[in-house]
Each structure stands twice: as C-alpha cells, then as structure tokens.
Amino acid sequence: MVLMANHAPGHLGKGIPVIRRSGFLLPLVLAGIYLYLNEQIPDLLVVDTLGPQAFPRLLVAGLVVCAALWLREDLTRKPTEYEMPLLELLGGRHFKVPVAVSVGTLIYFLSLEYAGYILSTVAYLLIMMTFFNPGRWISNIVVSIVFPIVGYFAFTKFLSVLLPKGIFLPL
Amino acid sequence: MISSFEQILSGFEIAVLPINLLYTFIGVFLGTIVGMLPGIGSSAAIALLIPITFGMDPTTALIMMAGIYYGGMYGNSISSILINTPGEASAVMTAIEGYRMAKMGRAGAALAISAWASFIAGTISIVGLTILAVPLARFALRFGPPEYFLLMLFAMTAVSSLSGASPAKAIFSTLLGLMIATVGIDMQSGYSRFTLGIPEFEDKIHFPVVVVGLFAISEVLKRLEDWHRGRAEIIRIKGKLLLTLTEWRRSIMPIVRGGLIGFFIGVLPGAGSTVATIFSYATEKRCAKRPEDFGNGAIEGVAGPEAANNASSSGAMVPLLTLGMPGSATTAVLLGVLIMYGIQPGPLLFVNRPDLVWGVIDSMYIGNLMLLILNIPLIGLFVRILYIPTGVLLPLIVAIATMGIYGLNNSMVDIYIMLIFGVVGYLFNKFDIPFAPLILSLVLGEMLEQSFRQSLTLSGSALDIFVSSPISIVLLGLCLISVTFPVIVKYLPKRGKAAPRD
Secondary structure, three states: OOOOEOOOOOHHHHHHHHHHOOOOOHHHHHHHHHHHHHHOOOOOOOOOOOOOOOHHHHHHHHHHHHHHHHHHHHHHOOOOOOEEEEHHOOOOHHHHHHHHHHHHHHHHHHHHHHHHHHHHHHHHHHHHHHHHOOHHHHHHHHHHHHHHHHHHHHHHOOOOOOOOOOOOOOO | OOOHHHHHHHHHHOOOHHHHHHHHHHHHHHHHHHHHOOOOOOHHHHHHHHHHHOOOOOHHHHHHHHHHHHOOOOOOOOHHHHHOOOOHHHHHHHHHHHHHHOOOOOHHHHHHHHHHHHHHHHHHHHHHHHHHHHHHHHHOOOOOHHHHHHHHHHHHHHOOOOOOOHHHHHHHHHHHHHHHHHOOOOOOOOOEEOOOOOOHHOOOOOOHHHHHHHHHHHHHHHHHHHHOOOOOOOOOOOOOOOOOHHHHHHHHHHHHHHHHHHHHHHHOOOHHHHHHHHHHHHHHHHHHHOHHHHOOOOOHHHHHHHHHHHHHHHHHHHHHHOOOOOOOOOHHHHHHHHHOOOOOOOOHHHOOOHHHHHHHHHHHHHHHHHHHHHHHHHHHHHHHHOOOHHHHHHHHHHHHHHHHHHHHOHHHHHHHHHHHHHHHHHHHHHHHOOHHHHHHHHHHHHHHHHHHHHHHHHHHOOHHHHHHHHHHHHHHHHHHHHHHHHHHHOOOOOOOOOOOOO
C-alpha cells in the first residue's frame, strides 16, 4: 500500500510515480553490501578495543536510519509541481549524450597505456570536438594536436611527472 | 616584545632582499599556475617544485616554497570558480558558490574577491602568527583524540545542515564519504578493508581523484547534455568585471570573520583549512541577511571561506615552526623541505635561527601582496577561459584532469575511479543529492574514525571521555546545536526565509 502510486491530484493533477518514492532503497542496498564486506574482515581486538569492523558497523546503522528518513521524506512529499518520470528526469532522449561521452572517455582511458598520452588525447580531443564544436575544423585540429604535445612535455620535462608514453612513441 | 619587534624588522630586511623578492614572485607565479591544474593542490604543487630549490640558500628556498603554498591556494580558487574543479578540500566551498557566481556572469568578481580576501585575511593571520605563535601552539597541544573527534563531528554536522532541502540525502552523502574513507589499510590493525582485491586501494582512494570526478567530470557530462539541448551558451561577464561597491560591502565582514576563524582553526594540526572553510561558510550563512542566496552564488560564500583558507595557511605554520608538527598536508611537505636543509623546527628555531623564521614569516606578507598585484590584472585574462567554446573547453578539461590525476600516482586505477565518480556526480546532480558533504566527510573520515577509536582505547571503552575536558564539552554542545538548530528554526515563527538548494 505504502508503495502504490498516489493518484491524488496535486496542483497539476499529477501523482508521484512509485519509482520516485523508492530512493530509500539506495542506502539500504549499500548498507547490505557494505555490511557483507565488513563481516569478511577479521575481528582483531589486539590493538584497540573496537577493532576494524566497529566504525563500519556504525556507518551501516547510519545508512539504515538514513533510509528511514528518506522514505519518510518521500512519503510526506506533496506533489506541488509536476513530478517527472524517471527517464525524463535523467534527460530523456538527451541522456544518450552523457552515456556516449562516458563510454568514449572510458575507451580513451583504456587506450592511454597502449597508445600513450599524446596519441590517445589527440584522438579523443579530435573526436569530441568534431561532435561538439562542429564546423571549426582548423581550430579543432590545431587544439587537438598542440594541447596534448605541450601538456605532455610540460608535465614530463618541467614538472618531472610521468605520463603514459605508450608503445608507439618511445619518448 | 621590543626584541620581537626588532626581529620582525630584521625579517623584513631579509624578505626584501632582491634575490628573495625574485623568488617570492617566482613561487607565487608558479604556485598559481600549478594550483590551477585540476587535481593538483598546493601540497602537490610544492612537492612538484621542490627540485627547483636544490642548491639554494635555505631561507630563500623556504620563502619560495611559502610563495608556492599560497600561490597554489589561489590557483585552486581559479579552477574552482571557472571550471568547478577544486584541487583541495579547502576549495570545495569556493567551488560551490564561486562557480555559481561565474555562471551568473560574475566570474571576475568571484576571482577578485578571492584575491582580496586572501590578501586581507592573510595579513590578519600573519600578524596573528607574529604575536601569538607560541601561546597558540600550547593551546593546540591540549587537543587530544576526544577533542579531535568532536571537532571533526562538529564540522560534518555543520556541513550537513547546510546541504539543501533534503536532510536524508545530505546524511546519505556524508555517510557515503565516510564509507569511502574506510577503504584501504586500517591504521590501527594494519588489515585491509573494502579493497576488493585491488592493490591500489590499499593506499586509500585518493581525495583528488574523487573530487575531480565529482566536480569536473560530472560537470563535463552535464554541460555536454545541456549543449545537446541547445542550452550551452557561453557565459558572458555581466556588469563590472571586478567588484561593485555593494559586493565589497557584503564581503568585508565575511573576510574579517573568515580570517579569524581560519587562523585559529588552522593552528590545530590536521584540522586545518578544510574545517576552517566549513566553519566560515556555516558562519556566513547564519549571519547573512539573505541566507537563501547561499548555494546560488552568494559572494559571502566565497569571501569568507577564501579568507579562512588563506588565514589557515598561516595558522598551520604555527605548529610547524614552534613544535615541528605539520598542521596540514602542505606544511608536512614544508617540514620535509626544512629537514632536507638540516633545519629542525621546534621552539629553539626561534632562538637559533630567528633570521630564517622571521624572514619566512615576513616574506608571507610580501608574497600575499605580490599575489594581489599579480593576479588582479590577470583576472580579465583568466575569465577568457569561460569564452572558450563549450565543445573545446569541456574535452580539454577531461584531458587536463587526466594528466593531473595520472600524475598523482601513475595509476590507471585512479583514472577509472575518477570516471566512476564523474558518473556518480552526474547522477547525484539529477537526483538532488549534494556532494559537498561527501567530499568533506571523505577528507575528515579517517581522522574521525582514528580519533574515535583512540579515545575509546584510552578510556577503556567508556564514553565519558567525550565530556572529560572543557574543550570537548564545548565542542559536544556545538555539535548538538548544529544538529538541532535547523529543526528548531523550522518550528519558530516564520522568518520569511526559504531553505536554499544545494
């Protein structure tokens, strides 16, 4: 009953979707996982009276309390404005952009150690700028090439910070 | 007293030597540039630039290091305000308010107030350092594990109470930060916790990795989505580039308060600038005539924390110089530099090497002045960063963040974690879960747990240790007030003030 959608009309005649009242599950699930992992730790009481498991157990208790508070907030929240469905809240059809960028960035990171910072970053910047700064080919190409080269040498030569050099460019 | 005054003057004689002035300038300049890089805070900036000081006179080297220290802090402010990427925990509050100001077209004002606040508060705190170094160090020694635990707890309750309309989400964010802080080798037992078999996690999940992911990468994802919606217009500067008279008037008392808060809290080893900026932010929100502006670009929310941040750097020098105890990660690096030059900090340093001590302290004043002179004219240049087309700026932020984070530990695991937190931050934004509490509890979590366990070990598990000293009683009272005050205010007669959105 508690989790059934509330169809009582609000100002705009919309109820709150059930999924939007389910946020309390997040701390609960996290508490469960964290507690499971915590119980794998040996209970060592040689050094201090509490041991390494005690503080995490307190955090688990805190998460349970947090879940209860979250549920209370969701149940007592009145629909004062249009409550977006979950997909719309995430951005609707625009959600594909952050998903695509995240996947593209992951591919960039996976290629770093093999292709090296310079080559990976040139490719990444060129592709990203082609999509998000369309039509400006010259500036896109110049920035995509110059920035990684300058950045790489500034970090490795001036600051003596290592960056992946990859297997293609033995610099 | 007269003798101290003479030493202060002789310190200025050393600080204004042409070679020392030159290296102060170089330190401030390099610190600002390196501090702007995402993921690189002032401690990393000092560590990276130590090799430059090899072969230099120790006093000159320390003067340059001090310049890098607060230059790095200002660099953090620039990246916080312009691209929402704080390099250190102490810049998180600046990122929250300063970036909002930038989005409203007031980036120049935010950068200007950051520079002025740093200068004014830095001056106040250097005077404090000069007069109060030794008695403050003695006071700091009275802080034991129970006092530290309660101080951290107070800091976390203060930040949670600031975080928007949903206390449950703020508490969730705080607890998540504490959970992340437990990953790694437990300091007391030596056992690995929550590492999932990943060797890199034994050394903890590093703060810059989380903060760059949550702030910078998530902002990239959000703004690219906005671009797709057709909402990514370039932010133009609105009105005066620098501060208006109204903005000045609103900022002056936050700067003074922030300076005092920052200095006294900065004296406490380990607490340092993070706690100082939280307290300053909370104080300014309580004192503000329009608290609903906080979270939406309130200049007081930049002025106060920036003042506290800079003042705490002088405060952190107190335990370093008087006791040989570093007050922050950055002063820990400075301690390493001192030892490298064969200088042992401690009470005798003031007696044996007054030229070095007062030369460094007085150079901090000059360095603060240089920071102001150098950076105010450059604000017009810095804000041009915002004029870079979105489709160019955002991929560049990812590329710069990758360099900065990889440079920390040469670890690809850090890079992947940064991306994960970027996605987490993006989702947090969608569901109105504040991530400032997560960041701050991540920074304070380890010390919170360790001081809690140490306290109970000392007391044999008796909880009355947390009320065993006047300091701990006061701190416990402040914690209770911090937790109950928002509830009490809610049920007081209406004051016509809305709760701000984080």
